[in-house]
Amino acid sequence: MALWAGRFKKEINANVNAFNSSISFDARMYKHDIMGSQAHAKMLAKQGIISRQNLTEILKGLNDILCELENGDLLFDPHAEDIHMFIEAELTKRYPESGKKLHTARSRNDQVALDLRLYTRDEIKDIQGMLMELMQVLINQAKGHTHTIMCGYTHLQRAQPITFAHHLMAYVEMFYRDYTRLDDCMKRLNVSPLGSGALATTTYPIDRHFVAQELHMNDIMYNSLDGVSDRDYAIELANDLAMIMMHLSRLSEEIILWCSWEFKYIELDDAYATGSSIMPQKKNPDIAELVRGKSARVINDVSTLLTMMKGLPLAYNKDMQEDKETLFDAIDQVKLCLPVFSDMINTMKVNKQRMQECAAKGFINATDCADYLVKKGKAFRDAYKTTGQLVAYCIDHDEVLETLPLDIYKSFDEVFEKDVYQAISLLTCVENRLVDGGPAPQTCQKAIKRMEKQLEALNHG
Incomplete structure (x- = not known):
């Protein structure tokens, strides 16, 4: 019989019980349920509520x-x-009198x-x-490619010369922001709702701050209605995770x-690619494709949480059981x-020569040619x-700017x-972009060192 069955005259319908049950997915929180119960019990004893x-x-x-x-x-x-x-019932089997007092x-x-x-x-x-x-x-990949010239793109069209290191470090900046967003989420998440009761606290003389300290939480929630019904932190975390997946995608x-034949900038290690069941020449980037696909799933999780919460009155509603899955x-x-x-990024091979060849044929030094004229006094x-x-x-004469005769220029x-x-x-075009945030090799090396210091600070923070 359910622990809450005193009000009811008959057993719950078996199908309703299965529909209502959440242990199939919330069982993963067993450590945290026990941790919270231990802190609660210590507080009850400290306050003289239990022996x-x-x-x-x-x-x-x-x-x-x-x-x-x-x-096991x-x-x-x-x-x-x-x-x-489940845990309370199991405890009560072992210590009937004490087990029944835990939920006080x-x-x-x-x-x-x-x-x-x-x-x-813990998951954060x-x-x-x-x-x-x-x-x-x-x-580590960027460090080996501060002088590897490649095309920078806009609209997926060749635009200006950069280095492969510069390109990779753009993603490091994104993932760094993701890391710090999780830090921000942690500040709002790590507060204790325990003591809010069902919605209106309790008449017992509990010490909510003691429980928060026992659990290494920063504070308590100061409104009991908000304490039991808030899922902002879950939505915020899901959004942060969606951002991570968006960047991975x-x-x-x-x-x-x-890694397509059209680009051939990189080659994935055989351990991180798959073949075709019918086409023997294929080497497919399935990991990258799966990550790209899974990003849609995580983005949808944010929408699910927002939609679940948007119509709920205060305080707790059973709809909230859907937050966990x-x-x-x-x-x-x-x-x-x-x-x-x-692992896939760590083991991939970079085709420097191919990157250089593509950069040479894309007129990506056109902006620098215009800048040359400006420096000669032209508007x-x-x-x-x-x-x-x-x-x-x-284009009409199958030429490139680097080999165009001077008389044609004139x-x-x-x-x-x-x-x-x-x-x-191309080397000049890249090396002259010395502005902070630019692709010049020495600027990129400076950016790498800066980021390494920031990561070290996070590790020791």
């Missing part, structure tokens, strides 16, 4: 349950309503709100560790392009993608027009001299 004997039995019982769940001697009861009821001054509403916060707190730390690993992998798209899915997908993605708009005409001439503008070839050299 020291009750506390001793509760703590021993909960520790035994934890150990048995960990080593105790299995979750699939017929239990949820993980909270507590509701499942504030209990589940606490458990989910404790669980997601794990995900941050994975983000740190990915950033280090990208930085963008990089996945580029990897998919780069959705948030757990977002967490699981990110944790599935990050490690394998790091930028006039220089822009002249350079555009030069590019059109090159036919468009007499100010052109032999120094134009140095000015439009």
